[in-house]
Amino acid sequence: MGSRIEAVEVLSYRLELPRLALERLPAELGSGLRVRVERDDDGSLLVEHEGQDSFLRFQLEGDAAELVEISIAHDAQGLFFQKVLGALMVRFHGDLRARLVFDPRERPAEPWAEVSIEQGRTSWPGLATQGAAVRLAHAAAEGGSVGASGEGGEPPEEPLTAEEEELSRLLTRADAAWQEYQRLKRQRLQQKP
Secondary structure, eight states: OSSSSSEEEEEEOOOOEEHHHHHHHHHHHHHGOOOEEEEESSSSSSEETTTSSOOOEEETTTEEEEEEEEEEEEEGGGGHIIIIHHHHHHHOOOOOEEEEEOOOTTTSSEEEEEEEEEBOOOTTHHHHHHHHHHHHHHHHHHHSOOTTTOOOGOOOOOOOOOOHHHHHHHHHHHHHHHHHHHHHHHHHHHOOO
16 A cells, blocks of 8 residues: 555444454464454454554454444554554455545645445555455355355355456465465475484
8 A cells, every 4th residue: 555544534344353363363464464363351353453543342242342432543554444444344354434534745645535345345555455355265265166156055155356366366476476486395304414
């Protein structure tokens, strides 16, 4: 994304996901984006951007977590929006309508932009690619194609766009290169005395 988001004005949202996915989030993000997940006094779970002004609040019911509050401000390079909120929306088929207000010094011609995510699908740069990757990974895990029905009787996915097809080709090439690297590494280790 690149530009600092001064504020996210949320118009509407819907997101429910497994509580376990939230608990694993800090480890999945690694040290590139430091977030912590902790229980608040009212029993909700907070996903906070450490040392920053951004957080998400989830209400817990059994093993499910429902998003009940979004607060994103002073988000350097839009990382919390992109890698936490946006990624969760795409991965767990959420809905979001929001206005991103940027630092006017960085984007004087376009100080704001509207973002729309419907059932995990969006055209917002970065998130659209993540959505394609999620669908491709799901298809690979299921042993089928991206157009096949998913878990839980979800409706069939739409055909891949040109961008998603290109991403699929790149992921296939990357996987082949990784497998070749692993093969050469094993071969080299076996040759050592």
